[in-house]
Amino acid sequence: MGMSSETRNKPLVNPTGEEAFEAVFTRYYPLVYRLAFRCTGQRDEADDIAQEVFLRFYNTPPHATSEVERQAWLCRVTTNLGLNALRSRQRRIYHEEKASDSVQQPASEDATQLSPEQHVIAHEQAAFIRSILAELPERQQTYILLRSIGLSYADIAQATGVAPASVGSLLARAEREFRRRYHERATATTE
Amino acid sequence: MNELQPQQNNNSCLDRGLLVSLRDGELTSEETEKALAHLALCPDCAADARGVYTASLEVYNLLTVLGPSLHEIPETKLALSAVQARLDVQNRGEESHATVPSSAQSKIRFFQVRKPQHPGRWWIAVVAAALIALIVLPNAGALANQFLALFSVQQFQPVSIDPQTFRNGIGEDLQSFGDVNINSGNLDGIQNPTQAQVEQYVNFKLVLPGHLPPGIGHAMQCSLINSENGTFTFNAAKARAYLAQTGQSSVSIPLQLNGATFTITLSPGVIINYGNKCQGQDQCSGGKQFYVGEIPSPVIQATGKASLKDLRDFALSLPKLSSGARLLLQDVNLNNGVVPLPIPPQIQAQQVTTHGTQGVLMTDSSLSLGVIVWQTHGIIYGIGGAISNSSQLLDSANSLQ
Numbered sequence: 063m064g065m066s067s068e069t070r071n072k073p074l075v076n077p078t079g080e081e082a083f084e085a086v087f088t089r090y091y092p093l094v095y096r097l098a099f100r101c102t103g104q105r106d107e108a109d110d111i112a113q114e115v116f117l118r119f120y121n122t123p124p125h126a127t128s129e130v131e132r133q134a135w136l137c138r139v140t141t142n143l144g145l146n147a148l149r150s151r152q153r154r155i156y157h158e159e160k161a162s163d164s165v166q167q168p169a170s171e172d173a174t175q176l177s178p179e180q181h182v183i184a185h186e187q188a189a190f191i192r193s194i195l196a197e198l199p200e201r202q203q204t205y206i207l208l209r210s211i212g213l214s215y216a217d218i219a220q221a222t223g224v225a226p227a228s229v230g231s232l233l234a235r236a237e238r239e240f241r242r243r244y245h246e247r248a249t250a251t252t253e
Numbered sequence: 254m255n256e257l258q259p260q261q262n263n264n265s266c267l268d269r270g271l272l273v274s275l276r277d278g279e280l281t282s283e284e285t286e287k288a289l290a291h292l293a294l295c296p297d298c299a300a301d302a303r304g305v306y307t308a309s310l311e312v313y314n315l316l317t318v319l320g321p322s323l324h325e326i327p328e329t330k331l332a333l334s335a336v337q338a339r340l341d342v343q344n345r346g347e348e349s350h351a352t353v354p355s356s357a358q359s360k361i362r363f364f365q366v367r368k369p370q371h372p373g374r375w376w377i378a379v380v381a382a383a384l385i386a387l388i389v390l391p392n393a394g395a396l397a398n399q400f401l402a403l404f405s406v407q408q409f410q411p412v413s414i415d416p417q418t419f420r421n422g423i424g425e426d427l428q429s430f431g432d433v434n435i436n437s438g439n440l441d442g443i444q445n446p447t448q449a450q451v452e453q454y455v456n457f458k459l460v461l462p463g464h465l466p467p468g469i470g471h472a473m474q475c476s477l478i479n480s481e482n483g484t485f486t487f488n489a490a491k492a493r494a495y496l497a498q499t500g501q502s503s504v505s506i507p508l509q510l511n512g513a514t515f516t517i518t519l520s521p522g523v524i525i526n527y528g529n530k531c532q533g534q535d536q537c538s539g540g541k542q543f544y545v546g547e548i549p550s551p552v553i554q555a556t557g558k559a560s561l562k563d564l565r566d567f568a569l570s571l572p573k574l575s576s577g578a579r580l581l582l583q584d585v586n587l588n589n590g591v592v593p594l595p596i597p598p599q600i601q602a603q604q605v606t607t608h609g610t611q612g613v614l615m616t617d618s619s620l621s622l623g624v625i626v627w628q629t630h631g632i633i634y635g636i637g638g639a640i641s642n643s644s645q646l647l648d649s650a651n652s653l654q
Contacts, residue, residue: 231270
């Protein structure tokens, strides 16, 4: 979700007013939810995270002077909460797998479009990808996640506090690491 | 050289970061021009570029399985309503008492506060389901066409319901039609009260079974059920927006509904657990689990310019009302307070007479569980547990005194 320079520099309305909160919510909720869902893969959890992000926004509005700063703040908080949830999940799965061979519940219940078999496969695939993501250093997880939902380099830079000119290199490194781990794990699984 | 900066080798070959930036269209036009000119002349870099594109494509294709697809993103307006409801609660300093959660699951989650924490208390879920019929769905039996309408449960009528039919239907989320506020009482901290203390809190005399089914221990402990007070205020603008979103714009909203307020009051109740040993744990231990529940009938009140019947008629006029909700709404008897008790398919239900009134006996033979629910003198009683023998259950129910 890249922003035009006009939007980026647009002065902000009073963020504490009820109307302004609605405007911010309406504008950014889909982005925040998508990001939270990418991290957790669970509707309820993504919902809870999205709510928490906006409650924090309402209770302690960031000192943002532009839309891009505001979006950066929302992405930062969402990513932090989302990756925390992802880490907890991975730990839980690890312990559960150790304790039993129980099957995890499907993450995304898009049963209307997939057959039960396809559903299980899609779920397993998503869990596999998410577990690889969780293995990456946190910064790399963040770069890849933010890019995967369409944020521009300037937006990623703002959300992560790095120079925009560095984002390409950082992404390149994160993507290479992700791909390396993916192929390692995929090969190990098939052997 | 700072490793975070885009690097170029001495021979001006393009590094991976720059190639990624080029791929993403993030270079300036001048940088892009230079990079493309170099790629045209340098087969090594061109090969690298192709490698970067292919690798990136693979990475982001893999990440698409993480979702969500467009239709999985909740409606922004509904999500906003949920957050506003939480803010309302927070602003009233009531967060410690009640949480109004998110999404279409919100009412179901709300009722989890009254759902059993122990598997053996499944029958409370059945009673809760009956209350859902009263509270969550935009309905309620009523003294029709009165400005001030009072309704309380007088009797239960079993109605076969597939729980799935409650999903994906209007009626699950009152917040779509107005503002919901919930206050809970302050009995949560009271552990293992004596019978006398319970009677003081619940304000009615407890009745206990004269005899228990075979295999049930005679030790007992009480747990209080908190009081709750909920208010729903119909908001025509919110309802209109929701109807428009769900393709039901043609439904007309009666003028008198706008701003009308409906309240439900649940007074404190008690659950009595029987077992061989009850030593202040969550649940008694030893032998089969058995419970007696005594909860004052919820009172629903319509104040203002609309009656409960108006609200129910409006709900029934919604073309997308789920079939389960429609069935329950239609089965609420406006005149004598008979409330439909939704019975899932795996539960066998029959009407029985106990304490001179009609009750419902429900059993789940696969799990060896059974319960009888009835209402008398303004109190809803439930008695049951790990017993599926109907006559033993009925004997215990009849022995309550």
